[in-house]
Amino acid sequence: MTHVVVLDYGSGNVRSAQRALETTGATVEVSVDLDVAMAADGLVVPGVGAFAACVEGIRKVRGDYIIERRLAGGLPVLGICVGMQAMFEFSTEHADGAAHKGLNQWPGTVEQLSAPVLPHMGWNTVKAPSESQMFKGVGDERFYFVHSFAAKTWDLHVDEVFQAPKVTWAAHGDDFVAAVENGPLWATQFHPEKSGQAGLQLLANWVATIN
Secondary structure (H helix, E strand, O other): OOEEEEEOOOOOOHHHHHHHHHOOOOEEEEEOOHHHHHHOOEEEEOOOOOHHHHHHHHHHOOHHHHHHHHHHOOOOEEEEOHHHHOOEEEEOOOOOOOOEEOOOOEEEEEEEOOOOOOOEEEEEEOEOOOOOOOOOOOOOOEEEEEEOEEEOOOOOOOOOOOOOOEEEEEEEOEEEEEEEEEOOEEEEOOOHHHOHHHHHHHHHHHHHHHO
């Protein structure tokens, strides 16, 4: 049976993520243990709150090392909401002068959306690539977002040796990156665990790729 670990670094939505993932048939464990996280078939990095606090929490439990080592070995990682934002180089959220540093898995800066109403809270559609595995069967559905900051550009360019990442977009004032499929590293700006049946199917799609 597929074993998934939700990284317990102090983010507030670990239990809702656990319950949603359990609907896929996987065994799901909330843990901060390095060996347990490294041995899991899949690792989920949730995120609620401010960018800097989440990144600090991840680093305190050596989550940055766990993520780096898993990805180096081709082992799946799924980031959710701020857990996705943390994968970028920088964020300007609550930054006084220099931007906060992220985990630097992807180039780019997470910035505030330019929209009449913030936060972007509620259901929204996405524009997924036709070959997306993540959105198989749910590309036309709506997903639940709660955020004011996002990556508004995608700056990772690959040569012909590597498969190009699949990037899904959404819009709230600005266009922004709603999800990424980049080898073993997948991530969503929205909350699949709060997105009803479409979100549960998306999680099932992810688990199906790591069996």
